[in-house]
Amino acid sequence: MSTYKDRYKSADDGMRFQDLVYQGNFKGMDPVPDGILGDKVLRQRAKSKVLEKVSKEDVLRDQFTVDELNDLNNYLAWNIWDVLVMRATEGVSGMIPRQEYEILAFMHEFYRWPEILEMTTNEVGAQGIIDIGASARREIGTKVNCVHDWCIGAVGFGMGRCGLLALEAIQPQDYVRESNIILKFMQRVLWGKRQDGYILNSQDRYRCKIHEKDILDKLLGQVEYFEPGSEKHDSLVRFNAAAELLSFLDHYDCRLGLGDTGPYELPDGKIMIIRDLFTNEEVYDWSDVCDHENVPHCYTLCLVIDPDKMALSEIRVNDISTTFTRPKNYIEHIVGGAVFVREKWNTPMGEVYQVKISELDKRLEGIQQATFKLYTKFSRMSRRTLITNGMYVYYIDMILPHLRLAGTYDKACTDYEFWEIDQRVSNYYYDIVKRGFAQATVPQKIFSGEGYLPFPDNVSLNRSKYYWK
Amino acid sequence: MSYVAEGYNSFETKKTPSGIVKYLPDPKSVIALIQSGKLKEHILLVQGGTTTFLAPALSMGSIGVITMSGAPESHLGILSREFQMPCVMTAYLTDSDSRYVTGGNNNAHFAAIIKALEGKKVQLHCEDRETGRIAIIS
Numbered sequence: 001m002s003t004y005k006d007r008y009k010s011a012d013d014g015m016r017f018q019d020l021v022y023q024g025n026f027k028g029m030d031p032v033p034d035g036i037l038g039d040k041v042l043r044q045r046a047k048s049k050v051l052e053k054v055s056k057e058d059v060l061r062d063q064f065t066v067d068e069l070n071d072l073n074n075y076l077a078w079n080i081w082d083v084l085v086m087r088a089t090e091g092v093s094g095m096i097p098r099q100e101y102e103i104l105a106f107m108h109e110f111y112r113w114p115e116i117l118e119m120t121t122n123e124v125g126a127q128g129i130i131d132i133g134a135s136a137r138r139e140i141g142t143k144v145n146c147v148h149d150w151c152i153g154a155v156g157f158g159m160g161r162c163g164l165l166a167l168e169a170i171q172p173q174d175y176v177r178e179s180n181i182i183l184k185f186m187q188r189v190l191w192g193k194r195q196d197g198y199i200l201n202s203q204d205r206y207r208c209k210i211h212e213k214d215i216l217d218k219l220l221g222q223v224e225y226f227e228p229g230s231e232k233h234d235s236l237v238r239f240n241a242a243a244e245l246l247s248f249l250d251h252y253d254c255r256l257g258l259g260d261t262g263p264y265e266l267p268d269g270k271i272m273i274i275r276d277l278f279t280n281e282e283v284y285d286w287s288d289v290c291d292h293e294n295v296p297h298c299y300t301l302c303l304v305i306d307p308d309k310m311a312l313s314e315i316r317v318n319d320i321s322t323t324f325t326r327p328k329n330y331i332e333h334i335v336g337g338a339v340f341v342r343e344k345w346n347t348p349m350g351e352v353y354q355v356k357i358s359e360l361d362k363r364l365e366g367i368q369q370a371t372f373k374l375y376t377k378f379s380r381m382s383r384r385t386l387i388t389n390g391m392y393v394y395y396i397d398m399i400l401p402h403l404r405l406a407g408t409y410d411k412a413c414t415d416y417e418f419w420e421i422d423q424r425v426s427n428y429y430y431d432i433v434k435r436g437f438a439q440a441t442v443p444q445k446i447f448s449g450e451g452y453l454p455f456p457d458n459v460s461l462n463r464s465k466y467y468w469k
Numbered sequence: 470m471s472y473v474a475e476g477y478n479s480f481e482t483k484k485t486p487s488g489i490v491k492y493l494p495d496p497k498s499v500i501a502l503i504q505s506g507k508l509k510e511h512i513l514l515v516q517g518g519t520t521t522f523l524a525p526a527l528s529m530g531s532i533g534v535i536t537m538s539g540a541p542e543s544h545l546g547i548l549s550r551e552f553q554m555p556c557v558m559t560a561y562l563t564d565s566d567s568r569y570v571t572g573g574n575n576n577a578h579f580a581a582i583i584k585a586l587e588g589k590k591v592q593l594h595c596e597d598r599e600t601g602r603i604a605i606i607s
Contacts (some may be wrong), residue, residue, distance in 0.1 A: 086540040089571050094515065095496055205505060241551035242528055245520065245576040248544055253521040255544075328541060329480040331553055367489060371528045374504070378521070379496035440572035 002307035007314050008205055011035040015314045015326055022081045023073055024449025034082045035316070039202050041050075042078050046071040053197025059188055060126050063180045063461055070454045071182055077204055077452035079150075080337045083318045085447050095375075096253050097383055099438045101390030103163050108395045108425040110160025114178035116416050117152075117185040120408045125451065126188060132405045133192025137212050139349055140219070141276050141298035142341030143401035145259035146201060146208055147321040149193065151398040153186035154319070162451035163442055167431065169424070172453040176463040179455075189402060208261045211274065216264055219302050220272065224357050225336040232357045236301075236337040239360040243277040243299045249374050250281055250290060252390040256397050257281075260320040269308065270335065271315070273323055275301045279367065281344070283400060286389070289373035290466035293366040296343045300352075304336035345404065387429070392419070402447040470604050473585060474595070476560035478601035479541045480550040486487060486533035487592040488512045494581050496522065503529055512591055516579055518543035518558055518588070529554055533593045535560050535603060537579050538569050555593045557601030 005104070007014050014036030021031035022038065033039045050058075050068040121129055131335065136144040157179055190199035193210055201208045211219075224350045226232035247257030253465040259276040266272055277299045279318025280290035305312075310333035315325045339355045356364065378386065396418070403409040412418040432438040491511040493499050502508055503525050509532050515523060518539010525530070527548055534556045539545055541558065549556035559569050562585055565580045586603070594602040 084542075086542040087542050089518065089538055089543070089569070093519040094494075094517050095519070095524075096521050098519065182606045236549070237553065241548065241553075244551050245524055245527055245548055248520045248548070249524050253519050253544060322547065324542070328478075328483055329482060329550060329553075331480075331550060332482075368528050375496070375521070375525045376500065379500065436572070443572055 002310070002312040004307055004312040004315050007036065013040065014205065017316070017324065017326070018086055019321050020085055022449055024077050024081070024452065025198050025454055032078055036205050038078060038082060041428045042075050044180070045074070051075055051203065054191065054199075055197070056130070056191075059130065059191045062184070064183060066176075066455055066457060066459060066461065069176070069179060069183065072153070073158065073452050073454060075200075077162075079200060079319055080154050080158060081447055081449055082202065083320050083322075093253060095355070095378060097387050098253055098389055098390060099443065100432060101252070101387045102394065103432050103442050104387065104425055104428060105391045105394030105440045106155060106159040106163045107167070107169075107428060108160075108391065108422055109156035110164060110175070110178075110182075110400070111422050112395070112418075112425065113152075113156050113399060114181045116403070116408075116412050116418065118181050119411065119416065120403060121185060122183075122404045123390075123408050123411075124406045128406065129185060129188040129402075130192035132402055133189035134195065135405060136193045137195070137210050138215055140215075140236050140274060140300040140340060141280065141347075141352065143256075143259070143345070144189065144193065144405065145276065145321055146261070146317070146319055147199075147255050147259060148398055148401055149186060150200065150319040151293070151394075152189065152402075153183050155394065155398060157182040157186075157217045158445055158452060162445055165453055166442055166445045166451050167428065167437070169428075170465060172428055173459045173463060173466040176455055176459055176461055178464060180461060185402075201317055201319050206262065206318060208317045208321075209264055210261055211264070216272075219274065219338065220266065222354050223272075223302055223304055223336045223338045225304070226357075227334055228335060233334060235357050235360050236339070237331055237334065239299055239339065239364050239367075240275070240277075240303070242371070243279055243301075246279045246290070246367050246371045247277040249371060250279060250284065250287055251397065252393045254390075254393060255320045255322060256393065260317050260323045261321075262317055262323070263305075263315050266304065270304050271307055273303045273305065273317070275303060277301065279370075280425045281397065283396065284389075284393070286374065289377060290370045292373070293370040295366055296341050297347070298344050299343040300340040300342065302336075302338040303334050305330050306333050306335045309333050321334055340459075388421075391431075470594075471556065472563055472602040473477050473591070473605050474535070474560045474562050474582065474603040475557065475600055476535070477540050477546075477558040478545045478595050478597055478599055479558055480595070481598055482555055482595050483555065484553070484555050485592055485594055486490035487590065488532060490535070490586045490589050490591055492587045493523070499523065499526055502526065503570055512593065514583065514586055518545045520544035522550050527554065535593075537582055538575070540569075555595040555601070557593060557595065557603055560603065
């Protein structure tokens with residue numbers, strides 16, 4: 001029997017998925033746990049109402065106040081810890097220098113994104129940004145999803161500012177205006193996507209139920225049901241795993257290749273997760289091996305899970321679009337599924353087509369071949385090339401879907417030199433490998449929460465940075 | 470049964486794969502193992518908990534993995550669950566107090582684990598919700 005619905009009762013504090021606790025800027029106060037209880041504590045400690053349900057009028061307002069900025073800073077810092085602190089133990093890749101490319105990308109985003117996001121907002125208006133978020137409610141295979149939208153604020157603002165503070169390249173009172181631009185863009189996209197007043201899944205007990213009912217009904221009508229352990233079950237599971245692996249690999253071992261929404265409760269008591277696996281991103285030159293194997297931009301999988309058979313006690317679709325459950329192994333309790341193909345990022349929804357589970361093996365071969373070819377290609381690249389490519393995956397891809405839908409990607413490339421690397425960040429390349437900055441200092445600042453210094457209370461909202469020392 | 474090592478269990482499973490432990494230090498060794506056709510004879514031992522390093526081995530059907538860092542929330546932890554391939558993460562030797570330290574110098578810790586496990590025939594036990602265990606069977 002499942003108990004996961006108990007987690008949705010207002011008095012319930014959820015389970016603890018880890019033993020660690022978070023301190024951040026709350027020195028002298030009780031540490032904060034993970035999960036639903038952590039969200040409650042953060043909201044209790046907020047000075048403003050920005051972490052509660054907010055109205056469209058709030059979202060359309062041009063700027064956050066300093067209190068709102070600091071509440072968002074604290075919440076995002078905890079949220080980053082909540083979803084990533086255990087992942088931080090994974091150490092070096094042996095293949096891709098991820099910690100190095102990540103920190104460079106964080107800082108690059110904080111420097112470069114504000115003017116590009118401001119230009120995009122000026123082009124389509126604040127309502128246009130909300131509409132970009134809302135487009136995800138009627139589409140599958142779209143990168144306007146939790147992880148991309150979250151990254152705008154959590155990575156570009158949160159980790160970017162944190163990294164630059166750690167490097168002592170900026171002070172807490174710097175770049176207030178630019179921080180506001182980034183966070184407003186994030187809020188508008190996420191609010192438009194959710195349309196329940198919240199912006200993050202952690203505010204809604206880790207639910208991301210964004211799709212409109214008619215879209216869900218259409219997808220559900222195409223689900224094939226099977227017994228766990230049957231040939232169809234095995235085929236779907238094998239395909240899901242292989243496609244997910246390629247989506248990670250094509251995105252340089254980062255979560256941008258994966259996008260879950262849900263859990264959607266079905267009339268018969270089962271739950272459905274909708275999973276986008278972005279197996280071929282055309283903006284990367286290394287994706288040519290995916291083209292050669294006819295791998296599409298995205299495979300979308302509907303996974304129907306029996307919560308009672310797995311005795312599901314909690315399910316989290318977290319803000320980086322990843323599903324975690326207790327017990328952990330939901331795979332063996334998948335009782336139905338469907339697979340859809342979106343050939344290109346802009347393929348109209350009417351041209352998205354289904355592949356029957358019995359026909360997946362032919363496609364699986366292409367995925368395996370593309371994976372091996374991509375791996376071989378990466379294994380021949382220099383460390384510098386791998387870091388540069390990885391930096392681009394973060395810096396470009398995290399806002400690429402929003403620029404594409406706004407129609408400002410080309411303008412960003414030509415007028416704003418989107419694909420150039422800022423000279424300051426180029427120089428940081430040499431600093432981050434010294435004294436364990438990328439592998440120890442920054443992860444410690446990010447995952448302890450110590451590095452997300454608040455903005456001073458009396459700072460001007462127009463404050464930027466006009467001098468360097 | 471006595472266990473020589475244990476660590477985080479990536480996911481609960483009744484599968485108990487066994488094989489000769491093979492330490493994979495770099496991408497070339499991964500490619501060589503794939504090309505040898507002997508992938509399924511081995512339990513793979515790797516340093517990191519990331520996905521890309523083991524990508525082709527996962528894709529081609531590796532039977533079990535031991536990592537010396539990382540957690541079920543790491544990409545490799547997630548993918549091992551998706552592949553239903555037992556995976557013991559941040560493994561440590563049960564007769565030693567040495568433990569992995571995030572961001573620290575773990576070279577001696579890694580070397581001791583590699584020395585204790587490489588070339589041994591082991592079996593993975595991953596029924597427990599939290600802890601995965603490794604037994605030497607010959």
